[in-house]
Amino acid sequence: MAEHEDPNARHNEKMAKKKAARDKIMATKTGEKGLIVVHTGKGKGKSTAAFGMIFRCIAHGMRCAVVQFIKGGMDTGERRLIEERFSDLCTFETMGEGFTWETQDRERDVANARAAWERAKELILDPEVKMVLLDELNIALRYDYIPVGEIVDFLKNEKPEMTHVVITGRNAKDELLEIADLATEMTMLAHPFRAGVKAQQGVEF
Template sequence: MNETTSADTVNQRHADKMRKHKAARDRIMAGKTGEKGLLIVHTGSGKGKTSAALGMVFRHIGHDMPVAVVQFVKSPTWDTGEARLLAHFPDLVTLHIMGEGFTWETQDRARDIAAARKAWERAKELIRDDHHRLVLLDELNIVLRYDYLAVDEVVAFLHDDKPADKHVVVTGRNAPASLIEAADLVTEMTLVKHPFRQGIKAQKGIEF
């Protein structure tokens, strides 16, 4: 068998394999006709939870669908790339930066609880409304971890009050088990390597 014949054989086998694969995928996709508002959780120790959620935010913007973002930890005094960019879409984006910064910076539990409660009450209004297609609750898991909000209260609201066609995305490490159970889609970011361990600080365009 010469090289040309061998290559033709390999290509034909590949084409046959892909044809069968496509037929199988088409059968699977034919049964996937449902559509609903999803409860999505991005958690884990790895980087990229908020970044992935913002990707969904920007997809919605690209489709001219209104979105809302509530940031539970980031402070209004922080200068982040996402806040700068989202400001360019005032007709499609409602952004509330309502945190007090990292808990080890505020060192004031009562103040952190008050900020979390205020952000959650605003989040509930945005989730209930009939305007926004997606609501991102950025780092909500952090305030749940520190018991600034009751997990049962949050999960019950998302289960009972979230409109059937609205997407809600929750980010942050240590997502509680009950939230994971209630979610439709859960992704855990796994830390493999991080430059912080090598003495590299958070950098503009990467972390903020």
């Protein structure tokens, strides 16, 4: 930097160039479509981020829906808020009974996952519903409760053009990632569970 150069002026010049470049890029982004969004990875925050998108829809007055494939009847903050305050805008379906090590009944788990998927398809095809969250679908796919090819075929060929579908859970199948418009992998750097801290209200549920 020159001895008498004003750092504020230099900063303003740099930001003006960045804004011009950004505006030029943004001017080319004019398309809209219903997205397939996948949140996966070992880190915390997959469902949390997905529910953030659901609450954005609610804030915009957009009809949306949640189908939980694995989680059972546990009282969570997001479920309570949606059912008590926003049931007119968001359908909330909890179709699972808990993780597979809790039910210890594969046949029942498969039946629940199949019922959840059938309900999910109904909601995705509903022209009034603009976003559907398939919470923990990746877990059901990991255990082969539903063939991944069936999911992929439906999303590619039957999902309405402007409907968003958000899918969460660890170990997303490669076939699902291949058709995703947006895929994010959550990486765990630290977790309180490792230090003996249990799941807590307002953080995990």
